[in-house]
Amino acid sequence: MQANTEKSSVDLRVRRRLRELRTQQGLTLEDVATRARIDVSTLSRLESGKRRLALDHLPRLAEALSVSTDELLRAPEQPDPRVRGTAQTHNGITYWPLTRHGPAGGLHAFKIRVSARRRRPAELPVHEGQEWMYALSGRLRLVLGDDEFLIGPGEAVEFSTWTPHWFCAVDGPAEAIVIFGARGERVHLHE
Structure with missing residues (x-):
């Protein structure tokens, strides 16, 4: 049971990280799919959680996003919630x-x-x-x-x-x- 929970946690983290990196870089699903040599519908289903992440996807997705596999696997940074502005x-x-x-x-x-x-x-x-x-x-x-x-x-x-x-x-x-x-x-x- 714990292994399934860990798998789904990693899956969720990578999905969020994929979307975060893709949008930060101003890339479309099609851009990343082409670079990673995977079908755009597969990438869309990976990001939305409708398809489970396979290990062979990781290096190709990391390369497509110009990051290391470790960078792709790490938890997304929480943005600073404080509102900063001058009076x-x-x-x-x-x-x-x-x-x-x-x-x-x-x-x-x-x-x-x-x-x-x-x-x-x-x-x-x-x-x-x-x-x-x-x-x-x-x-x-x-x-x-x-x-x-x-x-x-x-x-x-x-x-x-x-x-x-x-x-x-x-x-x-x-x-x-x-x-x-x-x-x-x-x-x-x-x-």
Whole structure:
């Protein structure tokens, strides 16, 4: 029983490693299959787990990917899960990224600190999308069209950004978590 578990563990590791190396190098299934002198459908089934890996595949696949057999057999590296990014300050708000600019459904999260000196613009911004905000500390004044709302710690808001909107800190700096799409990010951080 243990031998089967070890075999399936090695099989799984090689499948993942195959796909990881292939995609890192920007190669298609057909590219690797041609280089390894195996049928593209065989390689596809190997990667998807629909076919078991044979020992004679290993050296050819390693050669096709320009790695050693040991490199092909080793466990894939776990990417660093920490989000690293520098803070940006724009229009009285400092933004710290909480998500990478990658596949997050087009949404990006930031921790923000809103300065008490933030001034209301002549015209409130309007753009495509939705925004979410969760107040961590301090109080925020949210202006949505003709309405104003005071948001305290532990309170969350969600609103359409097609409504003219703006927010500021009340009685000192405030901190919050905000989530918005790429269009909202451009409006807040770059315009």
